[in-house]
Amino acid sequence: MANKPEVKLNFNNNCGDCGNRSVNLPQALPLIGDDFDWNVRDYDGFRIFMLEELAARFPERSSWMPADMEVVLIETLSVVLDQLSDMHDRVMSESFLETARRPDSVRRLLQMIGYNPNLHIDMRMLAKIKTQAEIDLMTNNAVTDQELAQLWDLYPHLMDEAKQAGPRSIQQQRRMVTLEDYRNQLLDHPLVLDVDAYSRWTGSWNTHFLVIRLINNLLLDDKLSKNKLVQNPANATAEFELFNKQLENFYQQQEISKVPDVIDRSSRFMLQDIIQQQRMIGQEVIFEDVQLIGIILSLSIRIAGDFFRSQIEDAVRFALLNPIDGFFASSQLQFGEDVVASNIIEIIMAIDGVGSLCINRLKRIGSIHADQSGSGRIILKGREVAVLEDNNQTPERGSLIIKLHGGNSG
Numbered sequence: 001m002a003n004k005p006e007v008k009l010n011f012n013n014n015c016g017d018c019g020n021r022s023v024n025l026p027q028a029l030p031l032i033g034d035d036f037d038w039n040v041r042d043y044d045g046f047r048i049f050m051l052e053e054l055a056a057r058f059p060e061r062s063s064w065m066p067a068d069m070e071v072v073l074i075e076t077l078s079v080v081l082d083q084l085s086d087m088h089d090r091v092m093s094e095s096f097l098e099t100a101r102r103p104d105s106v107r108r109l110l111q112m113i114g115y116n117p118n119l120h121i122d123m124r125m126l127a128k129i130k131t132q133a134e135i136d137l138m139t140n141n142a143v144t145d146q147e148l149a150q151l152w153d154l155y156p157h158l159m160d161e162a163k164q165a166g167p168r169s170i171q172q173q174r175r176m177v178t179l180e181d182y183r184n185q186l187l188d189h190p191l192v193l194d195v196d197a198y199s200r201w202t203g204s205w206n207t208h209f210l211v212i213r214l215i216n217n218l219l220l221d222d223k224l225s226k227n228k229l230v231q232n233p234a235n236a237t238a239e240f241e242l243f244n245k246q247l248e249n250f251y252q253q254q255e256i257s258k259v260p261d262v263i264d265r266s267s268r269f270m271l272q273d274i275i276q277q278q279r280m281i282g283q284e285v286i287f288e289d290v291q292l293i294g295i296i297l298s299l300s301i302r303i304a305g306d307f308f309r310s311q312i313e314d315a316v317r318f319a320l321l322n323p324i325d326g327f328f329a330s331s332q333l334q335f336g337e338d339v340v341a342s343n344i345i346e347i348i349m350a351i352d353g354v355g356s357l358c359i360n361r362l363k364r365i366g367s368i369h370a371d372q373s374g375s376g377r378i379i380l381k382g383r384e385v386a387v388l389e390d391n392n393q394t395p396e397r398g399s400l401i402i403k404l405h406g407g408n409s410g
Contacts, residue, residue, distance in 0.1 A: 005023050005024060005025050005026060006023070006024050007021060007022075007023050008021070008022050008023075008024075009021055010022060036049070037049060041085050041089075042082055042085065043078050043079060043081075043082040046077070046078040046081045046082060047074060047075055047078040050074045050077070050078065051064065051071070051074060054070060054074065096109075097109045097110070097163055097166065097167070098163070103148065103149035103152040103153060103159060104145070104149060106152070106159055106162065106163065107145060107148060107149075109166075110162060110163075110166040113166055113167065113169075113170055114169070114170065114174070114255060115162075115165070115166035115169045115170075115255065116255050116257060117148060117162045117166070118143040118144070118145070118148055118257065119143075119251075119252045119255065119257060120162065120165065120252065121143045121148065121151065121158075125151060125155065125158065126143065126147065126151060128154075129147070129150055129151055129154065130147070169255075172253075174254055174255065174278055175278055175280075176275065176278045176279045176280070177280055179197040179198065179199060179208060180197075182195065182197050182208060182210055182275075182279075182285070183195045183196075183197045183210075185254075185274070185278065186210070186212070186271060186274070188250055188253065189250055189270075189271065189274065190215075190243055190246040190247050190250060191214055191215060191218070191267050191270060191271070192212060192213070192214060192215075192271070193213045193214060193215055193330060193331055194212075194213035194334060194335060195210055195211065195212055195213070196210075196211040196213075196335050196383055197209070197210050197211070198211075202284075205282075205284065207284045207285075207286060208283065208284065208285045208286070209285075209286050209288055210285060210286070210287050210288065211288045211289070211290055211335070211383045212267070212271065212287055212288070212289070212290065213290045213330075213335065213385060214267055214290075214330075215229070215330060215331070216228060216229070216231065216323065216330055217292060217330050217387055217389065217397065218267055219267075219289050219292075220266065220267050220268040220271075220287055220288075220289050221266050221267075221268055221289075222266060222267065223264055223265075223266060224262050224263060224264065224265050224266065224267065224270075225263060225264070226240045226263070229243050229262070230243070231323040231324060232323075243262075244262070247259060247262065254274065254277075254278070256274070256277060260273055268287055271287065272287070288383070290335070290383050290384075290385050291382070291383050291384045291385065292385060292387045292397060293364055293365075293378075293380060293384050293385065293386050293387065294364065294365035294387055294388070294395075294396050294397045294398035294399075295328070295339060295362070295363070295364065295365070295378065295386050295387065295388045295398040296361055296362070296363050296364075296365055296398060296399055296401075297320075297344070297359070297361065297362055297388060297398070297399075297400050297401070298359070298360040298361035298362075298400075298401040298402075298403070299316070299348070299357060299358070299359060299360065299400075299401065299402050299403065300357070300358040300359075300360055300403045300405065301316065301348070301354055301355075301356070301357050301358075301402065301403070301404055301405065302354075302355045302356045302357075302405045302406050303353055303354065303355060303404060303405065303406040303407030304353055304354065304355030304406070305353060305355075305407075306407070306408055307352070307353030307407050307408065308407060308408045308409070308410050309404045309407045309408065309409055309410070310410060311353065312351070312353050312354065312404060312407060313402050313404060315351045315352075315353070316348055316351065316354075316402055317390075317400065317402070319347050319348060319350075319351060320344070320347070320348075320388065320400065321388065321389070321390060321400065327343070327344060327347055328386065328387060328388040328389075328398070330387070333385055333386050333387075334385070335382070335383055335384070335385060336380050336381045336382055336383070336384060336385075337380060337385070337386070338377050338378060338379050338380055339362070339377070339378040339380070339386045340376065340377050341359050341362055341372075341373065341376035341377065342376060344359065345357055345359070353407070355406070359373045359376075360373060360401075360403075361373055361401075362376070362378065363378065364378060365396060365398065386398075388400060
C-alpha cells in the first residue's frame with residue numbers, strides 16, 4: 001500500500017505571510033506482471049497452470065510426483081474450478097436467447113420481448129403428449145408452462161422455431177398510440193368491419209373516439225348470441241365454430257392469452273377488452289355506434305320470357321339482401337357511401353329473366369326525407385351507413401317492395 005504523501009509549508013524569511021507548499025510524492029509502484037492465461041476454462045488448463053506456478057516458486061525442487069500432497073491439492077482444486085467454470089458458462093448461456101437451452105429460460109426470454117410461446121403451439125403436436133380427453137378439457141387452447149417445457153424437451157426443434165419467431169414478432173406493432181393504430185388493430189377483429197377514428201379536445205385532454213361498424217349490422221351494446229354472429233342460420237354451428245377460431249387467432253396475433261366467452265357479452269365489452277390491454281395509460285377512448293340509415297326501396301320489374309315470378313323475386317332479393325355479397329350486405333357499404341340507383345339497376349338487370357326495371361321509390365326512412373327515385377341518389381355522410389334488411393322485427397332498418405309484371409305465376 002502506498003504511503004501517504006508528506007505536505008510541507010515553507011515561509012519566506014523576509015515575509016511571514018508569504019510561503020509555498022511542497023509535496024514529496026512516494027515512488028510509483030512497480031508494474032505487476034500478469035502471466036495468467038485468462039482463457040483457461042477446463043481441468044487440464046487449470047492443472048497445468050498451477051503446476052507451472054508451483055515449479056516457478058520452488059525452483060530448487062527438481063521433481064514432482066502424482067502422490068505429492070501439493071499435486072493432489074492442485075488436481076482437487078482443478079476439478080472444482082472446472083465445475084465452477086462449466087456452471088458459469090451454463091448460467092451465462094441461459095441469459096441470451098441464441099444460446100439458451102433450458103425451456104424455462106427460453107420461455108422467459110421470449111416473454112421479455114413480448115412473445116408468448118404458449119399461444120403458438122400446434123395442437124397436433126400437443127396431442128402427442130396428452131390424451132384426447134385432456135385436450136377436450138382445455139379452454140381457449142391454453143398451454144401451461146409445464147406442458148410447453150415437456151413438449152420442447154421431447155421436440156427440441158419446436159424450441160428452435162420459437163427462438164426464430166420471437167425476434168421476428170417484434171416488428172409487429174400491437175400498441176395503440178395514434179388513431180391509425182386503433183383503426184389498424186381493431187380492423188382484424190372478427191366482429192369489426194370498419195373503424196372511423198377521430199380525436200377531440202374535451203377540456204382536460206384529447207379523447208379518442210372510435211366509430212365501430214360491426215358485422216351483421218350489430219350495435220355495440222347488443223347482446224351477442226350464436227344466431228346474431230352467423231349469416232346463415234341453417235349452418236349456424238359451423239359458422240359459429242369458424243367465428244370462434246377467428247377470434248382465437250386474433251387474440252393469438254395480439255399476444256393475449258385469455259379469450260373471453262363471446263356469448264351473452266356485448267361487442268363493446270369484447271373490444272374494450274382489447275383496448276384496455278394495448279392502449280396508452282391515461283388515454284381516454286370512447287366507442288360510438290355507426291348510424292344505420294334504413295332505406296325504403298320499391299321496384300317494378302317486367303319479366304322476360306317464361307320465367308316464374310317467384311324465381312325472379314328470389315333472385316332479386318338474393319342480389320340485394322344476400323348477407324355475404326348482396327348490394328346491401330353489411331360488408332359492402334362503407335361510411336358515408338351514397339346509395340346510387342344506377343348501381344341497383346345494374347345488379348338487377350344482370351339477372352336472367354329481368355326484362356325491364358323501374359325504381360318507384362328510393363328514400364331514407366322518415367317522413368322528413370324526400371323520395372330520391374327521381375334524382376337517383378341518397379346522399380349519406382359522416383358515420384352514416386345505408387342498410388336494408390326487410391325484416392318485420394326491425395322495420396327501422398329498411399324495407400323492400402317488389403312488383404312483378406309478366407312471367408309465369410308460381
